[in-house]
Amino acid sequence: MTRQAASTPYPKSPPERPLRADAERNRQRLIAAAQEVFAQRGLDVTLDDVARHAGVGVGTAYRRFANRDELIDAVFESTLQRMIGLAEQALSHEDPWEGLVQMFLATGRHFADDRGLREILLEGTGAKDRSAAARERLTPAVGAVIARAQESGRLRDDITPTDVPLIQLMLGAVTQHSRDVRPELWTRYLTLVLDGLRHDRARPTPLPQHALDQDEFDRAMR
Amino acid sequence: MTRQAASTPYPKSPPERPLRADAERNRQRLIAAAQEVFAQRGLDVTLDDVARHAGVGVGTAYRRFANRDELIDAVFESTLQRMIGLAEQALSHEDPWEGLVQMFLATGRHFADDRGLREILLEGTGAKDRSAAARERLTPAVGAVIARAQESGRLRDDITPTDVPLIQLMLGAVTQHSRDVRPELWTRYLTLVLDGLRHDRARPTPLPQHALDQDEFDRAMR
DNA sequence: CATCAAGTGGAGATCGGATCTCCACTTACG
DNA sequence: CGTAAGTGGAGATCCGATCTCCACTTGATG
Structure with missing residues (x-):
């Protein structure tokens, strides 16, 4: 189900350097949205759902969190x-x-x-x-x-x-x-x-x- | 999820005439297999699973039971x-x-x-x-x-x-x-x-x- | 035993939904 | 203002489930 994170493009774990202000804001929005969505519908929701609920694009979601698991941990x-x-x-x-x-x-x-x-x-x-x-x-x-x-x-x-x-x-x-x-x-x-x-x-x-x-x-x- | 049964090919409900002996035997096998598989893994299994467990082909399963629901009722x-x-x-x-x-x-x-x-x-x-x-x-x-x-x-x-x-x-x-x-x-x-x-x-x-x-x-x- | 309608198996067409990428565009920051 | 960082979201890719189709086998019948 969860694919192994590929080597280059978006592995996220160590925040290599501080995020730009707007990016950090979106990150927080995603976490807050995920909190709500997980609470209501359980962990089995797509990152697309969370992104929509947060009012950001899917791409942004995947750039910040390589997969649902990272989001879950954050939440x-x-x-x-x-x-x-x-x-x-x-x-x-x-x-x-x-x-x-x-x-x-x-x-x-x-x-x-x-x-x-x-x-x-x-x-x-x-x-x-x-x-x-x-x-x-x-x-x-x-x-x-x-x-x-x-x-x-x-x-x-x-x-x-x-x-x-x-x-x-x-x-x-x-x-x-x-x-x-x-x-x-x-x-x-x-x-x-x-x-x-x-x-x-x-x-x-x-x-x-x-x-x-x-x-x-x-x-x-x- | 469950599609509307089409008009001609395999709608099953009224057993229009008696099944051939081997066909009836397979029908029973399917029900018995479904019983076991449902008991073990719940209703959310595919007709393919049931068929394999019964030792018959998928086609046979679908010919006898238009969908999982009919099988569930039978079981x-x-x-x-x-x-x-x-x-x-x-x-x-x-x-x-x-x-x-x-x-x-x-x-x-x-x-x-x-x-x-x-x-x-x-x-x-x-x-x-x-x-x-x-x-x-x-x-x-x-x-x-x-x-x-x-x-x-x-x-x-x-x-x-x-x-x-x-x-x-x-x-x-x-x-x-x-x-x-x-x-x-x-x-x-x-x-x-x-x-x-x-x-x-x-x-x-x-x-x-x-x-x-x-x-x-x-x-x-x- | 010959005939043929009934029944069979299972490869693969079709569908749908989830995951994730890519890139033209926008924005923050020095 | 220049540019590196960030964005959105259409769509490529994958995957598993459902269901069909037809060449082949089998049971019933005279």
């Missing part, structure tokens, strides 16, 4: 930082269980809003090493949140850090199908899962988001 | 019947809660083993009316299982029948990513969700399937 570096931040914030929440819940909610929201992010972090789309590296940077914080919640006795003991992305993956599947009909539906199922994750519980937590009615359901399942 | 009619049967069996289980669990397990297993089935019933891939019709036939039985479990007081009251396919969709997402690494992993998350679905519970149900370790995880996320 997701900052997002990944933010995700790590969210997990770390969860650690500083005074209540360990609430911290865990907050982490699921905060990261879940990002995933709900950004299909590209789901694809990279949860579905392993695109360059495998990129995804792996990203998750590796995310793991320590997530592990800490889990461990702390378990020590507090509120989270069942048989949960491990790898369960977290799998759960987010499940919620992502819901979002994928319901986003046009009810973008927040995933919170319903998160609540359900959280009730399953509790070490002990008295009564079920009330579910946010009523279930899909028949009509919504039909539309969600296209 | 899934029987499977759908079986799914309905599973829900009905759940109703006859003496314990209403156990019946519900059995329904999730039995249908979940089918979904786990058959990607094409997931795509039709859970992901609304392919002809939208086919999926809708199929689900419509499945709904009454599922609704009854839910209602009975709720009346027994074991299933929380805020669950509705449309939650069932959404939950299966979540589990399907797990299966999709873990099938090469650990095909049964979905049962772990089903147990978690079931614990969340219980109206009241003392201690968590032990989870089947230990979580993915780091290596398995990396492979699952490709």
Whole structure:
């Protein structure tokens, strides 16, 4: 799919010297456009799409980014930082269980809003090493949140850090199908899962988001 | 994508007269092959793939089935019947809660083993009316299982029948990513969700399937 | 067993969509 | 103002999927 970058014409990686002002402006526009397009339609869009959305010519896009992968890297570096931040914030929440819940909610929201992010972090789309590296940077914080919640006795003991992305993956599947009909539906199922994750519980937590009615359901399942 | 069937050469729907014996044999082979290929690789395979797998020429495939959709219908009619049967069996289980669990397990297993089935019933891939019709036939039985479990007081009251396919969709997402690494992993998350679905519970149900370790995880996320 | 309509295989025509280049033109910068 | 840097976008190239066509084989029938 991705061709090997040819030797001469446009290999991009090391910015050999500063770009001209207008060129740099276009580069930023491309990144911003890519961010939006990836979020909406996933990583499987053409550079032509991104270029059109940015209001520049295809040629310009290819001159700045040899292929989609370079663009993806440029776009997701900052997002990944933010995700790590969210997990770390969860650690500083005074209540360990609430911290865990907050982490699921905060990261879940990002995933709900950004299909590209789901694809990279949860579905392993695109360059495998990129995804792996990203998750590796995310793991320590997530592990800490889990461990702390378990020590507090509120989270069942048989949960491990790898369960977290799998759960987010499940919620992502819901979002994928319901986003046009009810973008927040995933919170319903998160609540359900959280009730399953509790070490002990008295009564079920009330579910946010009523279930899909028949009509919504039909539309969600296209 | 699917072209309008042309007037003369190979429109297939009404079997105008009985097929010659060898032709009928090939037809069956094609359906059997399609069943397998759809189960393994989903509905998005070419008729060429199916034909090769059946050991017949492409031409033969196209002579019998004007397009993939006809083949899909031929393949899934029987499977759908079986799914309905599973829900009905759940109703006859003496314990209403156990019946519900059995329904999730039995249908979940089918979904786990058959990607094409997931795509039709859970992901609304392919002809939208086919999926809708199929689900419509499945709904009454599922609704009854839910209602009975709720009346027994074991299933929380805020669950509705449309939650069932959404939950299966979540589990399907797990299966999709873990099938090469650990095909049964979905049962772990089903147990978690079931614990969340219980109206009241003392201690968590032990989870089947230990979580993915780091290596398995990396492979699952490709 | 001879005849011939029915059926077959699979090479390749056709289509469509994605990727990427090329170059005449425009623009920023010294 | 001169010129190196940058631009746009038409179209060359590639690729894979769909579907047809026809020389050849096979099953049914008398």
